[in-house]
Amino acid sequence: MKYYFYHILSWPQLLYVAEDYGGKIVGYVLAKMEEETTECHGHITSLAVVRTHRKLGLATKLMTAAQNAMGEVFGAEYVSLHVRRSNRAAFNLYTQTLGYKIHDIEAKYYADGEDAYDMRKQLKGRQHQMLPRRVQEEEHLLVRSDAEDYESSLPFCWLIVVILKWYDPSNPDLMVRA
Template sequence: MVCIRKATIDDLLAMQACNLFCLPENYQMKYYFYHILSWPQLLYVAEDYNGRIVGYVLAKMEEESNECHGHITSLAVLRTHRKLGLATKLMSAAQNAMEQVYGAEYVSLHVRKSNRAAFKLYTETLGYKIHDIEAKYYADGEDAYDMRKQLKGKQIHGTGHHHHHHHHHHHHHHGHGHGHQHGGGCCSGGDSGSVAEIKAESKANASKSDSKVNEKSG
């Protein structure tokens, strides 16, 4: 049984490990921290019954544009856990939060032209449409489809194309069945007492770090 839950700061190393196994587009740890500190509601993980992170979605809000919209920075699911609908559930969780928490009008993402499996997921299952093609978007020179999905039933208006090369990318590359152990499983099974304790502990840690962040920004 795999469950989808909101990510915490304690999940970031396991998310980075999952990214390294699955995707050629990798990020420094500070980029993961930047996301979770800025948009804590937009990071989700898929966790198996052993408390192992087997997939994640890393997303953010694009604040500099004139229309409030979300962006999927990265999505990955380990090869061992494909075909379970996890990518769809992760994406839906992030999209819903963009709409409900931030009032996003649409969500955007980039996908490699050659990534047929991801393209199929986005167009057929999730309802994304090609908005533009960004030539040589990826480090190896491959083009990207710039895709968008409408939220809130509003029409997307073409507002000049912003070519920000923050290399954001997607799953369905070669993943291996490895992952880092992670405490605080939310799935049933295992020694429920210890899981509950770990959960309480990570909740306490999370709320401590939240209050620190609030003090700084306040």
């Protein structure tokens, strides 16, 4: 859980959720900015859409929103992600729909020993904006450039509910790591 809270508090503008008309959360993307490299780039940590809402374009919309925020808010040069070699559906989404390319293969990346594709997508131009302490509304979320005052930057209790609803490591339909 700490891992997810760290993401939410550090990069609140890189968390997006999809809700159905009844307000039920049916998908999310959780991303971060890589801090330990010389290149400014983002990383998709986790993407999930419940089975009943797949093939509706939700994953594409969630990914596009996160990618756009990485470029516009942080000036990211590219976005990276990892995907299991056996996950053909996700691989096709990333390569065919979203334009990611294989950068490398990481042997035994996952706990069960499966390899991962290390994938990247170049972002068009660097559009870095500094928005210190300025709040901007975008698709029902408050977006900030810093997470220092997170309680006013995002509906914090709502985010905890989102994570708790989704956190079920025994249910592969809910937690699909990118």
